[in-house]
Amino acid sequence: MTPEQPIIQLTNASIYQGNSLILSDVNITVNKGEFVYLIGKTGTGKSSLLKTLYGDLPLKDGTGQVVGFDLKKMDWKKVPYLRRNLGVVFQDFQLLTDRNVHDNLKFALRATGWQDNKQIEDKIADVLDKVGLGTKGFKMPYELSGGEQQRVDIARAMLNSPRLILADEPTGNLDPETSDGIMQLLFRICREGTAIVMATHDYIVLQKFPSRVLRTENGHVTDNAAVNFSS
Numbered sequence: 001m002t003p004e005q006p007i008i009q010l011t012n013a014s015i016y017q018g019n020s021l022i023l024s025d026v027n028i029t030v031n032k033g034e035f036v037y038l039i040g041k042t043g044t045g046k047s048s049l050l051k052t053l054y055g056d057l058p059l060k061d062g063t064g065q066v067v068g069f070d071l072k073k074m075d076w077k078k079v080p081y082l083r084r085n086l087g088v089v090f091q092d093f094q095l096l097t098d099r100n101v102h103d104n105l106k107f108a109l110r111a112t113g114w115q116d117n118k119q120i121e122d123k124i125a126d127v128l129d130k131v132g133l134g135t136k137g138f139k140m141p142y143e144l145s146g147g148e149q150q151r152v153d154i155a156r157a158m159l160n161s162p163r164l165i166l167a168d169e170p171t172g173n174l175d176p177e178t179s180d181g182i183m184q185l186l187f188r189i190c191r192e193g194t195a196i197v198m199a200t201h202d203y204i205v206l207q208k209f210p211s212r213v214l215r216t217e218n219g220h221v222t223d224n225a226a227v228n229f230s231s
């Protein structure tokens with residue numbers, strides 16, 4: 001991938017769930033370090049679009065590049081390589097409940113090919129520090145608040161220094177104050193050069209942390225969609 005190449009480029013793309021067409025004529029470009037919201041009513045295709053971007057759903061029509069990978073040529077063997085180059089954050093954190101924070105991160109590093117113990121330990125310390133959990137590596141997930149668990153999920157997404165983080169409702173389970181902390185963290189990560197695409201229903205977040213908005217509506221995606229905060 002060349003430095004000037006967009007982080008995401010979809011051209012005339014269609015998004016399917018099985019044989020059902022969810023979104024058509026999708027044209028999106030996201031550049032390095034951009035923060036982009038993905039909004040739209042429930043069931044309009046936000047998660048399906050994100051899944052296509054992280055290789056969970058195949059791109060059947062149109063063309064798509066994500067962090068230098070050609071989605072059209074993506075098969076199950078290439079998905080792990082794509083996933084090493086982007087981070088994914090979910091609403092429900094998806095931490096392994098049988099091991100502590102440190103071992104959750106170690107598991108993710110080992111699963112993506114890291115072998116050197118010193119490098120693994122340095123990386124875990126680095127990402128925990130970045131998300132403000134430098135002293136919490138020994139804690140089990142159930143010993144953490146929702147906001148802290150989301151920070152661990154974000155730390156995990158950052159392990160391989162991705163140029164893109166895809167976040168599906170990362171503040172969906174959090175109270176407003178905790179969600180502000182997560183948004184500040186995501187914007188800080190973004191300012192350091194990582195592009196972020198975040199699906200959300202949370203209009204308060206959009207108001208407090210304004211940025212570019214994509215909207216899924218009537219089977220299409222509109223860019224720079226005006227947000228009606230009363231809806």
Ligand SMILES: Nc1ncnc2c1ncn2[C@@H]1O[C@H](COP(=O)(O)OP(=O)(O)OP(=O)(O)O)[C@@H](O)[C@H]1O
Nearest residue numbers: 017018022040041042043044045046047048049216
């Ligand atoms: N695994 C699946 N198999 C078949 N259809 C699905 C599947 N997942 C979602 N869909 C359908 O695809 C459409 C888009 O769903 P999607 O989850 O992408 O919407 P969304 O905008 O993310 O919704 P929400 O805001 O509720 O998360 C819906 O009609 C949904 O029923």
